[in-house]
Structures are given as structure tokens and as C-alpha cells.
Amino acid sequence: MESLIELSNRESPPSSEQDATSFVHEEQQSQLPNPAEATGLEKSGAIPHDPVRNEDQIDDMEFELPESNQNICSPTTQETAQMFAPTSSMAQPQILGHHTSPQTVQNFSPHVEHVECADLLGSEPNRSIGPTSYLSICSIPGITWVSEASGEPSFFETAKTLVLNVDSRLKMRRNPRHETIDEPDKDVAWEWCQAYFDHSFDASLGLVSKEHFEARLRRHFAQNDVVDDDPAWYALRNTVYASGCRLSSSNTPYSYMSGEIQGQAWRYFEKALDVHTELLYGSTGLMAVQALTAMGFFAEGLGSPSLGYMLTSCATRLAQAKGLHRQPAQSWNLPLAEQQHRIGLFWTLYIIEKHICYRSGRPSIIDDDDISCPFPNSQLANNTSHIDPFIYIVQHAQISSRIAKQLASGKSFRQTHTKTLEVIQELNKELQEWRDTLPQFLQPDAPTRRHGKRPDNINMYHVMYLRYAYYGSIMAIHSILTHPWNSSLFGSGQSLALRNRISISSHAVVNAARAIILDTDAIHVDASTPICLALYFPLVSAINVFIYILKYPSLPTASSDVALLDICTGHFSRLELASPNTALPFVREIARLARSTVESIKDSATSPSSLLRTNISAPSVAQSSVPHDLGNNSSPGEDILELFSDNWGTMSSSLNDENLAAFTFD
Template structure:
């Protein structure tokens, strides 16, 4: 926030970021205790309506967490029997399906407050499931308890829900590991092949989802990849809704994402030499691009998305997921080298290789951000769609593009980039409209306005010269942009065109008590953001912060300007 506020010459961003941070992090826990009142099952007709919606329209059905024929057979028996002892796992699973289906059905109703009412009604069923959470963890259970916990985690992904998925998927994983799902069954277990396939699919669904949540939240994964012997399945069980091609793509991407976290974003990784870090970044990017090239043609995440030839069982959502996964991973790889508050050079005297990597990574991050934003027009904002789709990735693209514009406000691409930022602001505006203002993030519009004002000021300085400057220049200013086209980064260094701004007007501005000072906001503590919650506000930011703490980054700012 200090870096951005210095760039824009005002404290507007600090206030906006504080508000966004609180809006995001306050949703990581429930605002009130679980109600002690349990709502009864819906009547059979409504229950079947919710069940049908879950299995036919929910976005997580492709992971086959709940096997439809088995669930429907048990639901039929449930309504035919009375006065039977309730099984906690079945109770939780049944009510989670009700909650998901209820939200899908009622959110689509064309009437005022449909979103809010659907949320409230669905939450009452989910509270039923949460009421037996302790039983699922500590009582004797079968695989149905694992299924119930995973289904509950998927449910909390829905827009507008408390973001409980990190804790729920962690509980799911520990329970699954306690039942040996991470190990391939040996012959002495005497399991039939369908049962082995079912166990393997369930484990890899947990694996992929847990790795995704770890990346998105900036928190460490609880899975040790070296301790897995469970084989990736090669066939789908009869009656399962699993989309084989998509699920396999997700699993393989999760494995690459795990390598990114381990090789580039861990504390151990931050203690390696710059050459080793660069080498590992190249290796994991190679794997990522090979994964993208291996995606089947009907799922290939290339813009514009082709919706005309999607086979049965494949949804546009699957392609959007793979698109976001690829470009989000590129950002995760290269943000290690690009964020200006971290990247002051890997050494005090950066080598040509380090300079080249910062330049390349900067361009990769901004290109990936643009691709993420361009895909937002395909999102049909719906209350049952997951947070990562409607919130996380659009915001990730927006903020990385915002940072790029502030770093290089005189780039010819700046007006187009601001237009893309407007696209994200419009997306969030529609979310606010569709949710009856229950979901509102004015931050997106505010930082777009800040970026626009910063570009305008920078261009006025270039055109008008020092005599006509209305505001002091940013700490690092591009003074002669056209020469970049001819000589690139090295020519800028040799000519001294990229340099720190040490003008007295700049120093005076930030020394005045009436102007912005990071200390005026009391640092992070005054924002009431706990250590548990902070990493969830843009994980790739928090992960790379360890780089500066281990002596890899020096003091000399290297604001390389990438070539177009």
C-alpha cells in the first residue's frame, strides 16, 4: 500500500485496500454461531428437485464426489423408512446436496431478492450438515464421511457463503489419509477394482481441490506429494458424472501447482541462489506449458472460447477453469521476480541474467493478467458459481495489471490496460446488481480511477516538461519512452533514462504531515487483519514476501521496462 500510494501521490489506495481487505477477510469465518434449531428435510418432491439440480447443474459434479445412483437409491430408502437411527455422514451428505440444489434452484428465480433468499434458505440446510461436523471427524465412519466433508467444502465455494473451504478441505484430507486413501490398496486388502477406482477418484479430487485452495489462500498445503502412491484412475465408474478428460487435466495441473509452491514460493526456496531460483522457474514453466499443450482440443483454454462444439458433460466452466489455472500459475511463477516492493534486484549488483529474468517475468505477468481479464466476459454471474471463478481470478488479473500500469504509466499499452481494468470493474458491478448489493467491492472501480489519473499525470509531465508538472513524479519515472523501442532495457540503463527521482518536490511531499504516511494508518494492525486472514488477500503477494527477508534482495531498485 505504501508503494502504490507513493506512485499515485495520494492516500486513496490505502483506504480502498483497507476496505477490500476487511471485506475479504471477514468472510473467512462465520459471523454468528450455528443455530441450535435443525430444519427438517424438505418434502419428497422438493428434495428430489434439489437433488436433480445438484447432479445436473452444480459445477463440482464433474469430480464425482457423490455417486448419483447410490445417493438416489439411499434417498429413496430414506423417504420410505421411518424411525430409523440417523447416520451422521448420511445426514451431512444429504443436507449438503439439499443446500447446493436449493441455491441453484432459487437463485435462478426471476424475482427481487432471489439471491438473498436462496442464500438464507440453503444455509439452513448447510447448518444441518455442520451440526454433525464433530461426529464426522471423531466418530467411527466410512468413506461417506469423507464424501460429506468434501461436498461441504465445495458448497462453501459458492458466492456469498462464508469461506470455510480451507478448514473443511483440511479436515477432509486428514480423514482421507487416516483411511489410507493416499495409498494404493495392496492385494491383501482384497478390494474389488470398482472400489479401488472409487477410492482413487475420491483421493485425487481431494488432492486437486486442496492444492487449489492452498494456492488461492496463500497458505501451505497439508499434502506431501512424496508420500502418495494412489494411482490416477484410468476409467470412470458406471453412473458417475466424472468428466474424465477435465478431471485428469485438473489433477495434473494441481501437481504442477504443488511444484510451484515447493520450488519457488516456500521458505526453503527463498534461501536458494538467484541462478537456482531462475533455473527452477524455467523448469516449472516448461512443465506448465507442456500441460497446456496436452489438453484435449475441446477443452483447450485459448481465447476466444469455442462453445459450439462442447461434447455432452462438458461445460464452458471447465474451459474457463483451465484458462484461469494456466495463466494464474504463470503469475505465481513469475511474480517472484516482478513485485516492485520485493524486486530490488536479487543482488546488490544484479547480473545480466537477473535483469533479463525480471524483464521477461514482468511481461509474462502482465500478459497473463490481460488473458484472465479477457475471459471474464464469459462468466455468467450466478450465486451458485464458485468464488474462484467470479471473484478471485478477476481480482488477481486486475491488481497485477494495476501494478503494471503504475510502474510504467507511459507505456503505449496503458490506455488499453485501463480499459481492461474497466471490464473487471463492470464485472464486479454486475455481481453487485445480481446479488441485490449483498456482494459489493467498490475497490475495483476505485483503483481503476487511480490508474487512469496516474497515467494522465505521467503523460502531462512528459508533454509539458518539468515546468508544468502539477504533481511530483513517481519514485521511478520513464523519461524517454520512445527510445525503448530502439534500444530496449540495456539502452535505457546505458543512457540513464530510468533513474530514481530525488527531486526536492517529491521528498517534500512525502515529508509533509498533511500528506500520506504509511505510519498514519498504523501499519497492518490498524486494519484489524489477523495473521490468520492476511494471506488470503492475494496469495501470490504474501508468498513472495519471504524473498526479501532472506537476503536475496538488495537495495537498488530495478524497475525494468519490458519491450512491447
């Protein structure tokens, strides 16, 4: 079979996604060492050891790289050396203020054209997207860096399109309908009910008891014309109808998201929204919490992070008001079944709330220190087929909560450099320890459905969620070091030891991103596919691979990484075919930019006069692997991290040039 390097020299991309996948596997296996060599990175000297240490030093920190698919490349000596070969953008830092105007950006970056359109990136600056959001690449510093690194100003329009696409999903564009949609007839209602419990992600977590819901639905239809004025049952029933309507056609390829089906599902969801106020302020039971949580899952499935965020926040407040986050008092004399119901409901809400908060970069309203609700165990559900994955999903949500609190909160950006690196090390260690507790069939490197078997009673979405969540957390923990627009975090005078840590984090991030992209072939895209699996994790992975290519375009892995972006483009093409509303040309465009950049570097190797970058093939460990400041040097003597916001609402780490005099790394 033709090698991927030979393929990358062609002017045309791989003929098919399957070919691209096989080429990626072949090149990565041939160029890179085995996992044992990767785990021996520290022993081989990638991390210099200093015999003299004190509490301010970070030389003793060791980052364990994720044990990903064997097809994922591990660092090599050549790649590690190339990590520090700068592009022109790295050699010529751009200094941008945290409230940079479009005109100011244009002055700093002549390659970025039409920057006066920057305000179009967000028409309402009060819509905050936090620092952990993948949209940080669309901030002014991010756009400037990509435009400089790629040499193409077109990325501005690409970024603007992505942000406008996401912005269109943030809020409901019109008031709910005043006209009502009729209750479905009995047969249709039961069909949708069955679809909900068979295919929805929230039902698989045990949010709603199928037995109890079906019993209530039978009573509902038996009442005929008798009106049931329970707002919680009204909201939950119509939310199940909405989800079931959307999911019932999941076996019909590429038709489930048609306008008719989507519109019908949305109208039932609107009926549930009609009683939103009554759920919060009326006299309700636990079913009201179930209804609001189910509504949050439905909104999440539509790819509406803001709507899902608000609904799950409301559900959380109501749950806390009812004491679900606390261990029930013995004086309540609750039956065991009721206690189990409360535990399962709270932790299911915890999972979705923490996921949406971290994904959107917005703060959680659940204080982990205030939780005394018992942790779920194997006695929680009548059907225990999903209980083990459920427990591991909850454990991961707790880790995700700590990542957001310790690396993305306002307080975290005021901590010292040493503390930040210690937190990265601790969170990475905690994540690896959690991974080690997973059973073999849930391990991130275990074969997926298309390549191996799993227990028949295990939900595939739970397997893929845990896999993607693990790799996503790797990227979340380490990206604070690897995103170029965060480079001023540790100042311009970066030591050799710090650069080694940035190198290790870069490997961890890109390997995790590669693993997710290679696993997209296991995702069957239909109405039941959780949006985080179909869209969020693949998009974040594509962005991180893209950044890695632009930072190190002359590495031997660059060609295979470009092919990975082609694979990811194919995944989003399938997603667009299934759901035109989720079309994201962004991935296609960054794949084109990455390919163009790598090809330009290859051409420059044979034509020195056409060099687009300086010193690109002359690696030096004395050179930084990231560009210098993108922030205002307003407080050079303060050992703190500051967080600012662009005027369109996306949070980016436009941070100060810090004084590292207190540190002795080497």
C-alpha cells in the first residue's frame, strides 16, 4: 500500500475516508515508537532532572501521557526536537490588549483583512462563553495567531461563520407558540414512549423509570376527558413525546431531522416549556426535577448549549431546594426505593449540569463541597446493566468539575505559575487513576464496536462517552499550556524545563485529539446520538490537531495529522447529511488551511527562496514552542494570571507577561 507520506505529496486528498484512516495507521505505526518507548519519555531525558530542588521548583513534575489507541503516535526524538522550531508568528510576537478594537488588531496583523467585521462575531457581548470553550480559537488573539501561522487571512471569515453558527443556537429566536398541538393518539404516544426509553441518552442513565412512567401514561389515557392538572406530569409527558418523536425515526437514515419531524418535536417541547414557571414556583414533587432535567437533555440534543444550561440550572436549583444534594435525614423515614430514586435523580442531574457547564465555559451552580447525597452503587436500579458505566460517568463528572474549578475559574487565573503547574499535574494524575479503575471493556484503548466485542448488556453510548470524556479531559487539563494565545501565561523568558513541560502537554493534547478522531467511525450518526459524541468532542479534537499542525508543520507526523482532519471532515459531512442544521464548514476549512500550510513547508524545503517561515527546519531546544505575549504587559511584576473577555463575549486568556525570577527550572 502506498505510504501516507507519498500520499501527502499529491495535490489531491485521499480518495475516501477509509483510505485516509488506513494511511494514518500505517504512517503512525512506521514512524513512531511503541507505547513502552513513549512511557519512557522521562527516563530518556525529555525531562531534565536537577539534583537541587526547592518548593518553588517544578522539575519534579511528571505528566503521564494518555494510553490511547496503539495507532496513535507517541513522541519521538525527532518530533520532540522539532517542537521548538518556530514559525514566523512565533518569532514575531503580536501584542494585543485585552480590549483590542478591530482597528488595533489590523494594525498588529496586516494579514487579517476586514477586521472591522469583528463585532459580527457576537452581536450581544453579554453572552459569555468561558475560557474552556472551544471558541477561544475564534477570539481576536486566536484569529490573529492562526492568520499569521497559516499565512492566510481567510481564517477570519471562517471563524466568524463558526461563531455566528453557534450564536444562532444560544437562544430561542421567537416566543413559544400560543396555539397548541394536540395530544398524540394512544398508539403514537406508546411508539414515542418506547423510542424514548430505547434510544435516549437520559433514559439510559435512569433519569425516568420506564415502569413508573408507563403506569402513569396508562392512567392518563384511561381518564379519557378527565383533565390532569399536574404541571410536572404535563411537562415530563410532553418532553418524552418530543424526544420520542425525534428518536422514533432514527432507524430511517438521513430523514429523522426533516423539518416536519423536527418541528413536531419542538412543538411538544414548547408545551413542556409552557409550565416552566409552575414547575419552579408551584407546589411540586420530584417529578418536576425530572421534567426540567429531561428538558435540559432535549435541548442539549438540539445542540443548544445556552438553553440546556438554563434548564439544567433551574433543575439544579429546584433539586437543591428539595434537598436532593443532601443525605436524607433518618427522621424522614423514607422507604429504600424512595432513597434510591433521589440518589439516582440527583447524580443524573449532576452529570448533565457539569457537562454542559464545562462545555459552554459557564460556571456550575453545584458546590461539590456541599454534597452529602450518597454516591450511587450497584443497588440503585432494577436494571443494573448500565449501573457500572453510570458510576464511572459520575466519577468523571466529578473530575470534570475539579478541572473547571481549578483551571478555568476566576480564582484559578489569579494563582501563581507554580500552583497552576501543580494543579495540572494533580488533575492529570487523578484522571489517570480514574482510567485505571475502568473495567477492560470501558478502557479508552479498548476495541470499539466495529473492531471488537463488548458485553451485550452495555450501552454503546456509555462506552463512547467515557472514551471521549477521558480524552476530552486530557485536552482540557493540558491545553492551558498548549494554546498559543495562552503563551504569555508564563512570560517570555521560558526556561528549558518549562518548555519541556509544554512539549509533554502538547503531545498529550494532540494524541488525545487523534484518538477521538480515529474513533469517529464507531459513531453511528442518527437522532439518538448524543450531541457531545457527534459534534462537540470531534470539533474540539479537530481544533487541537489543527493548532498542532500550524505550530509544527515540518514534523513527520504533519501529513498524517492532515489526513486525520480529512477523516474528521468526513465525519462532519455525515453529520450534515443526517442533520443539515448541524452543518459545520469550519472543519473543512481548517483542514484546507492545514494542508496548504504543510504543502508550503514541503515546497520550501526544495525552494529556499519561497520560505514562508524562518528557521522552520532548524529545531533548537532553546527556542520556545509557543509564541510570546498576546496580552498587555500592564503588571509585569505580579505573579498572577488574569482573565479578560473579548467584546463579543468569548473568553480568552489574554494574560500578562509574568516575571519568572522566582523560579529556577534548570
